[in-house]
Amino acid sequence: MQSINFIDNFLPGAHKLGFSFAGEVLEKFCLYYDELCRWDRSINLTGLRTDKERTVLLFVDSLAGYLALSDKPDALIIDVGTGGGFPGIPLKLALPTLNVLLMEPRANKTAFLHNIIGKLELTRISVIPSRLEDFRSMVSDEEKCDVALCKGVNIEHIVPFIGHILKENGKLVVFRSKNIDNQYKIKGMKIDEEIPYELPFGYGNRILSIFKHGS
Numbered sequence: 001m002q003s004i005n006f007i008d009n010f011l012p013g014a015h016k017l018g019f020s021f022a023g024e025v026l027e028k029f030c031l032y033y034d035e036l037c038r039w040d041r042s043i044n045l046t047g048l049r050t051d052k053e054r055t056v057l058l059f060v061d062s063l064a065g066y067l068a069l070s071d072k073p074d075a076l077i078i079d080v081g082t083g084g085g086f087p088g089i090p091l092k093l094a095l096p097t098l099n100v101l102l103m104e105p106r107a108n109k110t111a112f113l114h115n116i117i118g119k120l121e122l123t124r125i126s127v128i129p130s131r132l133e134d135f136r137s138m139v140s141d142e143e144k145c146d147v148a149l150c151k152g153v154n155i156e157h158i159v160p161f162i163g164h165i166l167k168e169n170g171k172l173v174v175f176r177s178k179n180i181d182n183q184y185k186i187k188g189m190k191i192d193e194e195i196p197y198e199l200p201f202g203y204g205n206r207i208l209s210i211f212k213h214g215s
Contacts, residue, residue: 005051006033006059013060013200017067019094028093028120029059035116036084043108045084056203061175062087063094064197065149068173068208073097075146078165080132081153085113087175088149092125100125101145103132133157137164144170151175159189162213172211180209189213 010029014021021029036054040046048054065087069075078101079088085102092100102125104110110129117125128135138144144167150158155174162172172189179194189211198205 006030006055009052009055009201010059013056014063016200017060017063017197019063021094025093029090031119032085032089032093032116033059035112035119039112039115040084043112045109045112052201056199056201058084058086059090060199061206062090062151064206064208065091065151065173065175066095067195067197068171068193068210069095069098069147072146074099077101077147077149078103078128078145079149079151080158080165081150082113083109083152085116087151088125089113089116089120089122091149092122093120098124101128102126103128103130103135105129105131105134132161132165135161135164141167147171147173149173149175162189166213169212169214172213174209174211176207176209177204179207 007030036045046054046058048057073095074097076099077088080103082088082102082104088100088102092098102113104113104127110127113127145165146167147170148162148166150172166172171192180191191209192212193210195208195210196205
């Protein structure tokens with residue numbers, strides 16, 4: 001079974017990040033993985049070929065997002081360009097008190113997201129079938145998100161519109177392979193913190209670059 005390979009690859013990375021999951025939660029991760037692989041054969045959800053690549057680069061890497069959320073266990077987060085649900089769904093499984101919005105414009109991927117949310121019986125999570133550029137701004141600061149996450153998306157494309165979804169002083173968390181250059185400037189954003197972490201099986205070091213939104 002694919003889920004056996006998944007567990008062998010997933011647990012070392014999860015443990016490295018400080019997670020130890022109860023059996024019921026681990027079963028949900030396995031179900032998620034199996035459904036992802038099944039759909040991936042027909043609609044190319046991930047672009048990755050091996051069990052180890054999918055597990056480490058999608059599931060384990062997504063869990064690292066908690067390093068930016070440890071002080072906000074019930075935050076409203078939005079995952080911009082989530083694709084197959086990364087990092088939003090793994091973070092929701094690991095931190096069930098989170099409130100999660102998954103933003104994804106492509107219809108085949110939103111179909112998968114609705115399917116897997118139902119199969120995992122998740123609550124306080126929903127799908128926004130839109131690009132951020134096309135999304136009408138949330139009206140009040142109260143309804144905007146505490147944290148926006150961006151994995152595998154060009155941040156230059158989304159930053160001009162980040163005020164549509166992110167509260168004043170909210171945070172944008174970007175999954176990266178290296179630190180932000182000191183000269184790197186984004187209008188309306190400033191670097192708040194960068195958090196290093198390491199992926200298992202030689203997949204290397206990664207960085208969470210955390211920007212604060214505000215004037």
